[in-house]
Amino acid sequence: MAILNEIRSWTGKRAYCFRGRDILTDKGGDAADAEAVASLAFCFKVVCEDTVTGCIGALVPQDTVAPTGYTFTPIPAYFFSHDEQENTRAARMKGYAGWLDSTRFCPACGHPLRLHAVENALECPECGRLHFPRVEPCIITLISRGDEILLLRNVRDTKGIYACLAGFVEVGETLEQALRREVREETGLEVQNIRYAGSQGWPFPDQLMLAFYADYKSGEIVIQESEIADARWFRREALPPMPAPGSIAWRLINGRF
Ligand SMILES: [Zn+2]
Known part of the structure; x- marks a missing residue:
């Protein structure tokens, strides 16, 4: 099991909050701390936790205002100023959160999907098909x-x-x-x-x-x-x-x- 669509704990977690093609960053240009991301919980479109990396990913609507002391930075600029390991973590959470946001119904039968209990996939309770994140x-x-x-x-x-x-x-x-x-x-x-x-x-x-x-x-x-x-x-x-x-x-x- 890799992705949960509920957060077990925010404490000590890396959290990535995405707004369109932007990522929430602190004054130093690094990803905002988990507390700052959690302060936007009232407007999350999607939030998920990655049990493999321990990271949290969240999506917020385009009109979301950054908390005081933080800003939304274009993701490519973030990528260009961080190392490959950090970029992989951020990309993974962007990918999973975006996948959960855009894959809500079964493409085969139209039934609402739910996260599979074991596989890193969404499953259709109606027709049984599994839907994996796209690459x-x-x-x-x-x-x-x-x-x-x-x-x-x-x-x-x-x-x-x-x-x-x-x-x-x-x-x-x-x-x-x-x-x-x-x-x-x-x-x-x-x-x-x-x-x-x-x-x-x-x-x-x-x-x-x-x-x-x-x-x-x-x-x-x-x-x-x-x-x-x-x-x-x-x-x-x-x-x-x-x-x-x-x-x-x-x-x-x-x-x-
Ligand atoms: Zn289905």
């Missing part, structure tokens, strides 16, 4: 061509940031097939020599980023205009504005695995 695999890749690397600017980007190519794995695909397909769709290029680099949980809402290096094989860049605003080869001594340290794109570009 959506997403590939991200840095493509090299000699001394150059390929970076892309997303159409949703407003800050001039160039990042690595990324996309969701489709049903039945291998990771390598997904990578080749995404590269082809977004840039028109073919790649070879795909090497696994590392991974990162990214709970927005439930992605698992799987990072790879790949080498250019053939083709000229033809961008997918619905997704990509610009894609170019950059020399390492003349790189554009890039994702912040802590992101897996930054780790790929800087070889930090």
Whole structure:
């Protein structure tokens, strides 16, 4: 049993309170203490306790005001300023709380779900189906061509940031097939020599980023205009504005695995 939807005790617990894409933090930028999170209990949409890590996760509505002395910080900024162990704890609670919030009824029969007594799952008392937390695999890749690397600017980007190519794995695909397909769709290029680099949980809402290096094989860049605003080869001594340290794109570009 990993997740309880009731809190046995707040004392000495790490607690993570999420508001949309924000996390409640103290003046030092760390996750708020359990007492501060508990003070918002009157407006919790969801609260759960993880019996594996001993952490508490809570979701509050978008109009929630932080307690005095605390603030809501964008989760990516939190991730970029904490280590992998802490980020994993926070991501896990964001994932579980979001899952409980968005999975209230059985997708097969519409009956309200309840937490399973043993499995880390929701069960349907009507039809017996189990529903597990979703993890959506997403590939991200840095493509090299000699001394150059390929970076892309997303159409949703407003800050001039160039990042690595990324996309969701489709049903039945291998990771390598997904990578080749995404590269082809977004840039028109073919790649070879795909090497696994590392991974990162990214709970927005439930992605698992799987990072790879790949080498250019053939083709000229033809961008997918619905997704990509610009894609170019950059020399390492003349790189554009890039994702912040802590992101897996930054780790790929800087070889930090
Ligand atoms: Zn059902």
